[in-house]
Amino acid sequence: MRELDIPDQELSALADETLNLAKNYWSRLDERAAYPATSGEETARLFSRAWAETGRGRGILADFQQIADHSRPSGARFFGYVVGSGEPVGALGEWLAAVLNQNVTSWRSAPAATTIERTVVGWLADAVGCPGFIGSLCGGGSAANLMALTMAREAKLPANETGASPCMMYASEQAHMSIPKAIALLGIGRQNLRLIPVDEGFRMRTDALKAAIAEDHRAGRTPIAIVATLGTVATGAIDPLREIADVARMEALWLHVDGAYGALAALAVPDQFQGLASADSLSLDAHKWLYQPIDCGCLLHRDAAIAREAFSNSGDYVRILNQNPEEAFAFFEESMELSRRFRALKLWMSLQYHGRRTFREAIARDLRHAQMLAEAIAAQPELELLAPVTLSVVCFRHRTKDNEAILRRLVARGRVYLSNATLKGQFALRACFVNHRTTAEDVRTIVDEVIAAATELNR
């Protein structure tokens, strides 16, 4: 008897029940409140327990309902942060990936999975107008940005062997928090990240960027990299990529583009993303605008040699015996992780199930939804927009009420979920559309709910 073995019949029954849970959850997803009625005390009471000596067997599935009831659903009326809606074919792909249990370190360890990952990375590169770029999938934008800046550092001022030397990086004030986090982690020091001011549209000011670089040169400091953001998290602003690319080229700096949120909109509105192929590296998240289940980040770049300089530390125990180039390929030589799961399978399945056109149309619709909401806000005298709507983020506020209180009330009402941002010191309500389940009616609900929450504050 093998201890963990489950007889085929029992496993089959367990899988059938799991399937039913998933089907029921999906089919009734939009009946759920946009945010669950729960509390820290309640989740602690339900989900804090010891690991028992004796197994519970199939009884564990009874937990699912409670877990779902105390989770934020990826339903049609979730507009918080930048979180994709969890396309079901992608979820089935995640399951098969867990069944196959490939360790996608290298072709040798996972032949089909390695080739499939390289293929879907190529699809993503094509989708954003960067054919020929290579790279790998990763957990998300934070990992992708960290890998990109590791490559930038190693390309411009090698640190892996001797340690980091003082140097400067540049990003806009609206850059994602993963940028300073990466720079801290890399031993460069957050104080050596210049946060460049933005214009009225929350885009990096190229004049200020040039001035900062010039000042650093005069002071004897060493600029090495610029981060342009395509789709800031707060407002969806797109930094002026062509101008920034010119600066990077003239100054011989690494150009990283953080397109975790925005880059995949290039599928639907390629004109807004001209010049993307001038980047040295580019982050994007398929768990945002390709609606995949979390996690599905991607780092694209141009140069396998620099990636190997940055990441190769291979030990002998993973020495590749085969020198055929396809068979000798190892992700761990060109990226951060060693053990890696088969993230590519969900993309392989979901993207081919629906086809490229369908994703392009879904993204276009998210963009339209943002414009619809902006128009509805403009038509509602109590509300005002706080930022231009470039992609699918809409930041706004109630003109006279406490917007923080409105947000708490709105979330408690449970019909829509928004998050928040601070723009020029003002608390903003924030809706973001990266949701294939959202309908025009769901969009209309947002203004109604904000007004209703504001009205409740009077009582």
Add this chain to the structure above:
Amino acid sequence: MRELDIPDQELSALADETLNLAKNYWSRLDERAAYPATSGEETARLFSRAWAETGRGRGILADFQQIADHSRPSGARFFGYVVGSGEPVGALGEWLAAVLNQNVTSWRSAPAATTIERTVVGWLADAVGCPGFIGSLCGGGSAANLMALTMAREAKLPANETGASPCMMYASEQAHMSIPKAIALLGIGRQNLRLIPVDEGFRMRTDALKAAIAEDHRAGRTPIAIVATLGTVATGAIDPLREIADVARMEALWLHVDGAYGALAALAVPDQFQGLASADSLSLDAHKWLYQPIDCGCLLHRDAAIAREAFSNSGDYVRILNQNPEEAFAFFEESMELSRRFRALKLWMSLQYHGRRTFREAIARDLRHAQMLAEAIAAQPELELLAPVTLSVVCFRHRTKDNEAILRRLVARGRVYLSNATLKGQFALRACFVNHRTTAEDVRTIVDEVIAAATELNR
């Protein structure tokens, strides 16, 4: 019409077919060759294609058979690297995690998932004799080791704000490649990692460790951290933890324990892991010795304040409005990632389905299997052991034949899968048991197959 929407009936049929693929794969797993007959040309031919405009619909499932046929199965006779066998309840957990699509950044974003992750991290801490330790799940040992050394650096010689200062870290010559990789990434420089010699059992020599630290002090360098390895990848050696902990305490150095492979054996043989609770941080991989599907790493540590010093860079757009301590908890303030998937659900389901005793017994059996193999090798005059068998790794060689050629032949025969290591300049065949599917008969097959492969070389 929502572009990516799939009618309930179609989604149900698709899910049913996926379920059948998974059931068939599991039930016939051990009929598969231990390694697929494939080549780089063949996977490229099968899995390189463009992303088509038009969707393939349910036809995508037809790919599964080919993907499986060109993948290394997690079957009973896989003994390569250190890769867990992919427990099926854990795989069902991965599926439900993808269905729920929680973004486990914080309690606010994922109430149940956040509490469940904190609970299962507590289970893992208890399992390895470190009750009270806290932490988070991550992709694997590489991420956990990187986070640990980030905390070490920030605790001993803060770098996040101003950049990394010269400092020294220590690990044995047998430490995992993720240690120098992390030190390179952190801007400390690989040359500032002292690789301490090992004894005849491949354990770090504490006398050499003390001498290296003393020499660095004399030279005016700044030691900050020691990495002890519990279960080296090459031979499964366990560094002398108590002695190393004494050195760390006397020198006021951070003690990180890389237990990615070995730590969870503390469930079965706690006596070998005395003193683990003296670590400042501890990496372990539940996708190794708890047999979970990849990925499921964990970093345990003692001090939330140091974790926040190391990792907090939070932007305003994720500002937590609620100040209740459970509800204000955010993983991104205490670990590397922002978007994080619901890795804890597979542990929640698999560990409770089977119960703690079952896992303890399965690990004990892996340890017995390694001893069985060592005995079989000792009884076979053509073979010899190359290292003591402490945990579940067995390194050995054929006394007279080309062992690299034997390994290639063995893998091509497809009955068992071994990997390799280099020990004192010798090429070693290497079997590792972290496989709940393996039977005693499978273990016996290893020596038979090595002899058969060696015999084939004569022809």
